[in-house]
Amino acid sequence: MLINKTEIAKHREISRSVRDDKINPFIDEAESLDLKPLLGDRMYFDLVKNSTDTKYLAILEEKEYEFNGINYKSPGLIKVLSIFSYARYILLGSFTDTAFGFVQKSNQDSTPVGDSQKRNIYKTEQQTATKYFNEVALYLNRHKEDYPEWKSNCSRSRKGLRISKIS
Secondary structure: OOOOHHHHHHHOOOOOOOOHHHHHHHHHHHHHHHHHHHHOHHHHHHHHHOOOOHHHHHHHOOEEEEEOOEEEEEOOHHHHHHHHHHHHHHHHOOEEEEOOEEEEOOEOOEOOOOHHHHHHHHHHHHHHHHHHHHHHHHHHHHOHHHOOOOOOOOOOOOOOOOOOOOO
């Protein structure tokens, strides 16, 4: 995995008590289902294999750079992936499988956030991550000679998730 819970906590508020085995599946899904389609298979797998290479550190981490005499800032793929992971965690992270079935934990001092609120947060965070990715894509397009795996004309449109009530 390219990130961990600590990276998510740098960009979004997440409880310190969340176990790695609870959040890691959401990180894995965000990498495979959100980030990989945006980068394309070829670049994604090269990035995972060579994530410590200088050229990939330049797109993983936040970076200020100059292009045609103008200063720009790229938020980095770590931030993008952190927000995608957080969105997935918000939507499904409060559920727990127990010996008595699938439950959502609550206590007397709080009430769980409703499903419609979770969907709204999920959707907003997905949109935010996509907008940040577009800034990373600008960096990649402006430095395409350094990233031959990047296809500047690849489709980066995301189809929204539609959640329907099942009765």
